[in-house]
Amino acid sequence: MVKKTYEELESENRLLHAMFDVVSDGAYAVSVDGTVLFYNKAFEKMEGTTRSQMVGKKDFDVYPGFENFQRHVVCKNPEPLRDQHMTYTSISGKKVDIVYNSYPFFQDGKLSAVISIGRDKPSINELVTMVLNSFNSKKSNRVTNGTIYTLEDIIGSSTVIRQTLKQARKMAQSQSTVMLVGETGTGKELFAQGIHNASPYKSRPFIAVNCAAIPETLMESLMMGTVKGAFSGALDTPGFFEQAENGTLFLDEINSLSISLQAKLLRLLQDKKIRRLGDNKERKISCRIISATNQDLFALAKSGLFREDLLYRLTPVIADIPPLRERLEDIPLLAREFVDRFNDELALNIKIISQDLMQLFLYYRWPGNVRELEHIIESAMSLAENTETILSREHLPRMLKKRLMSDQTKSGSSDSEAGANKSLAELLRQYEKETIENALILKNGNVSQCAIQLGITRQNLHYHLRRHGIKAVLYKAQSVGDATDSPVP
Template sequence: MIKKTYEDLENENRLLHSIIDVVSDGVYAVSVDGTILICNKAHKKMDGTTHNHVVGKKDVDVYYLELENFQRYTVTKNPEPLLDQYMTYTTITGKKVDIVYNSYPFFQNGTLSAVISIGRDKPSINELLTMALNSFNNKKSNRITNGTLYTLEDIIGNSAEIQKTLKQARKVAQNQSTVMLLGETGTGKELFAQGIHNASAYNSRPFIAVNCAAIPETLMESLMMGTSKGAFSGALDTPGFFEQAENGTLFLDEINSLSISLQAKLLRLLQDKTVRRLGDNKERKISCRIISATNQDLFIMARNGAFREDLLYRLTPIILDIPPLRERAEDIPMLAKEFVSRFNDQLAMNIKLIAQDLLQLFLSYRWPGNIRELEHVIESAMSMTESTEAILSNEHLPRILKKRLMSDQETTGLSNMEATANKPLPELVRQYEKQTIENALILNNGNVSQCAIQLGITRQNLHYHLRRLGINSVLYKAQSISDTTSSPLP
């Protein structure tokens, strides 16, 4: 009888945990001393954390927040429900979260023992509102897959540069203005375009992506405008890209590849907001948002007559500049670990650590191919490792790649020497000191204590230098490979 009761309790406990995990709201419970007891899947997704980051840890070690702002602290002082509260905090992974939550005291034998919080972050609230609006307009049954894979939350990076770009992208997503994405090859322009679409109120509508460089000019006009049956041999009634993106987003990648004649047709279409299919005499109204992207300077192209100036101004009311990887080097460890985690799954490997010699090589390389190149380098290196190996080092790099990375390191060193030749000594000392501390923080994932040991100074002394040089150690925290989850990257 006792055994049966124990089994019943165990089954009930598993059932309750399963129910909590499938709830779409974030559910979080913490003891009065700050130990995190429960954190469901929705909450971990919202925070960008894993089970190992959270459960069993102290809340002050997981969330960067003043003690008096913790729900646990407020409810412990006054054991009453805390309803409809708004809060912004940063997690141990460096993700900033805006949340609306309710918190409730939990008593055992008349004594307060825990605090339970249930909440939603801003993106999920916006998604819920969008779904409610679609349902109200009786369009829910007609919703289709919008053709995207990524959201802005999928973009990895704690650097000030990428966070600033993400903030701008979220703001841009709230209106229907035409957007131009500027960025070098491999920086993730299409990922940003999809993210902007999915952060907008029109995320249930189609996202149509067109690579202007991949489609021959002879086909581009018919694909863009659409065709009418009989327009030419074999032609059918087919909507063009603009019609397919109705009330959604049309993404024109590598728009600098369009010929002058096609640029003229595109300009006319944007001005009139109508399209006439090839072989048809009927004008059709179009209503879609245009996001375009280029890795070239269109203003220089326009000056040289290679791009229409009037079209350029139509396409650039909003310009979003996506930083290259060399300008956000502190993101390299996090990105590298994410790629290693992904290829661990794809290649059936078990790499648990990136050696410091390889990471240092990554940090000193300029990455002309940006994040896409980093991904390919890691894939090449992991393809050379044995399935029993747990550490990825520069010995695993193919010889041609190692030579390329190390050659760039030497060239960069000479360029830096020339660039700093005329700078005053105090400025050079400060620059070298800041770079040395930042590199140490990167190699130690933002752990100040380990960084101080590596630099041979006390922790207090390092904190002094961090304040003096304006360095925020939180931005250098990255997940261990075992804790990273496979997710899209910029």
């Protein structure tokens, strides 16, 4: 083995010194007799000194008053010394608060030096603050008020969803009680969280209660709270209203509350006071109420299943969340969002949603709305291979494929039956629309090729598309992660 030349060793030494000078931690080395061998720029900054003041000097000269140098401890027991804290005054008169690790250095089997790596506590605090700020700014799902979503997380470009979001932002700025009305799976809790996070209450708690999931026998104690001794095993526990103090209480499926609980809720909303079970004193409450229902509360009130006086207390402001079948333009956006999510969760690489599968999505009525779309995509992707890049209808389980295709069959039958009652003009208009849609399907949404197929000009086809309210973009095979389609801002 050829020994290194002096020049090579000198070059290597300069490289090592340069490396230690660019790191943010202070690096310091001292021989067993106390001679300072190395002292990097980070330590200069930390202690307010210069290398020339330190290197070659004895540690007891440059750190006067020290009684227990780390080299003493390591020399006595040559083992690493970790996570040590020390406060001292440097030779420049600067107070230093440091956390360090010290390591023995052996040469030819003999302890020859002690190396210490440290960082002052102010820089540690800055690092922690920076990491926390970065963490908190990433996304709304890291909000610490009990929520996951903001209104910005609600995906859609359709006119109806944009209008609903606009209304929700206005509702958020008031203190009014809000009723969210929408079918199952439309995202009522997303809107509730979004309204809370766009409101003056956003720094306060968001407490969500599913009224249908809690037995009536427990609901009152959970809503009102309890005091110790109220019943066997009872503790001092605040109820939902107290937990949501100065924040938002979200009562989901409010239509599931029994008439007796409705009466107690009404009294509570009127008095703005609460008395825990077993307590003899009343407590003032102050929180915003957002409730949600998937049924017509006015119809329930008319039939005696919901208190009319409570209904008016809960509905000064009403937000109607549109079903998915009324926002078809959003289906490709939502589908791509779910594919992206399950790509990560299932370690897949799906890049395209095939045109045949997208057509099934567009013709289906979606009784389960956005939640049903999410579950169907998850089910299809769970059957995809990790080498596949296209998600097609062949990935659908047989039961789901039959369910999605049933709407197309029903639609065809009902159209035939209704045809006998339509005028010639209406039948011609329907036939024209279906012919254009079929051409778009064949040409994968390409307007120019579709016009050639139909034997008309591109401008004429655009006229017919506007006339029938057809959007060619919905008939394209959908690429996952298309940057042109993004969540509504």
